[in-house]
Amino acid sequence: MLKPEAEDGQRSLADPAFRADVLAGLARRPRAIPARWFYDRQGSELFEQITDLPEYYPTRTEIGILEKLCPTLCEHVGQGRAVVEFGSGSSAKTPILLRSVVPSAYVPIDISGDFLRASSKTLSAAFPDLLVLPFEADFMRPLTLPRTIADAPKLGFFPGSTIGNMTPLMATDLLRAMRASLGEGAMLLIGMDRIKGADILVPAYDDAAGVTAAFNMNLLARINRELDAAIPLDAFRHVARWNDDRARIEMHLEAVRDIKFTIDGQTFAMTAGETIHTENSHKYGARDARILLRAGGWTPVAEWTDPDGLFAVYLAEA
Numbered sequence: 261m262l263k264p265e266a267e268d269g270q271r272s273l274a275d276p277a278f279r280a281d282v283l284a285g286l287a288r289r290p291r292a293i294p295a296r297w298f299y300d301r302q303g304s305e306l307f308e309q310i311t312d313l314p315e316y317y318p319t320r321t322e323i324g325i326l327e328k329l330c331p332t333l334c335e336h337v338g339q340g341r342a343v344v345e346f347g348s349g350s351s352a353k354t355p356i357l358l359r360s361v362v363p364s365a366y367v368p369i370d371i372s373g374d375f376l377r378a379s380s381k382t383l384s385a386a387f388p389d390l391l392v393l394p395f396e397a398d399f400m401r402p403l404t405l406p407r408t409i410a411d412a413p414k415l416g417f418f419p420g421s422t423i424g425n426m427t428p429l430m431a432t433d434l435l436r437a438m439r440a441s442l443g444e445g446a447m448l449l450i451g452m453d454r455i456k457g458a459d460i461l462v463p464a465y466d467d468a469a470g471v472t473a474a475f476n477m478n479l480l481a482r483i484n485r486e487l488d489a490a491i492p493l494d495a496f497r498h499v500a501r502w503n504d505d506r507a508r509i510e511m512h513l514e515a516v517r518d519i520k521f522t523i524d525g526q527t528f529a530m531t532a533g534e535t536i537h538t539e540n541s542h543k544y545g546a547r548d549a550r551i552l553l554r555a556g557g558w559t560p561v562a563e564w565t566d567p568d569g570l571f572a573v574y575l576a577e578a
């Protein structure tokens with residue numbers, strides 16, 4: 261997820277796709293910028309801090325579930341599968357899985373090559389006998405996996421409830437792409453956050469220490485840094501709201517006063533109360549999750565949750 265800065269410490273040239281998404285997203289109504297642009301160096305560091313917040317239950321809850329289920333996971337998946345992790349990031353949850361399924365190889369896939377290589381190095385040091393094959397790619401599209409693992413049955417790993425950041429349509433497309441990439445006989449271990457009361461959900465995305473607010477506001481700071489803009493950050497505030505109709509937390513940046521700013525010669529005027537929609541985090545009830553998996557071409561075979569039913573991990577087969 262993390263995109264490193266240029267080695268000489270200079271501001272790296274803006275990614276043309278970032279520029280295009282920002283300009284198009286601010287021009288449309290409702291205004292929206294894709295959440296993937298949160299994750300520059302500052303954003304990735306802030307996200308790591310979020311995962312430790314008392315209000316943000318998903319990370320520690322999923323780790324607790326994985327620690328409980330992994331010792332018996334090989335009863336379901338056998339041994340010797342090649343583990344393919346989608347959007348591996350810092351691979352923080354991976355050691356729990358690798359210790360139990362004794363894979364023939366581990367293929368972490370991430371769009372950020374430098375970050376991928378660094379985390380693969382750390383993992384290789386912890387598992388010296390494991391064949392680690394880092395794969396720099398956008399996993400949203402069907403992939404041709406390394407030939408070395410062509411004949412091995414695969415276990416896909418997609419933790420963190422990242423699937424929740426996609427609309428159900430995108431999530432279905434992704435699950436289908438994963439099925440195509442992993443091939444016949446594949447299995448998938450996937451984390452999904454459950455629907456629960458807004459009293460738990462909203463603070464998880466609007467914590468008392470303001471870390472999630474800083475994470476959201478960093479998107480504007482990134483626009484200023486990389487696109488030479490001068491958006492006054494104090495003209496915006498972080499908003500997290502539960503959209504019950506669509507079963508998702510939405511994050512927005514709301515203008516607190518009428519504001520005008522220019523990016524690339526294009527002027528944007530926002531009135532007080534208008535927002536830029538920056539993220540969706542969909543939550544899935546037990547049945548919803550199974551339907552989503554089936555729509556994506558997977559058959560659910562087992563599921564695990566925590567004692568409070570906050571989060572769930574699903575095992576599915578192709």
Ligand code: AVI
Pocket residue numbers: 310318420421422423424425464465472539540541
């Ligand atoms: C990465 N993703 C699963 C997080 C989530 O919970 O939707 C991103 C996040 N946004 C705000 N807090 C965490």
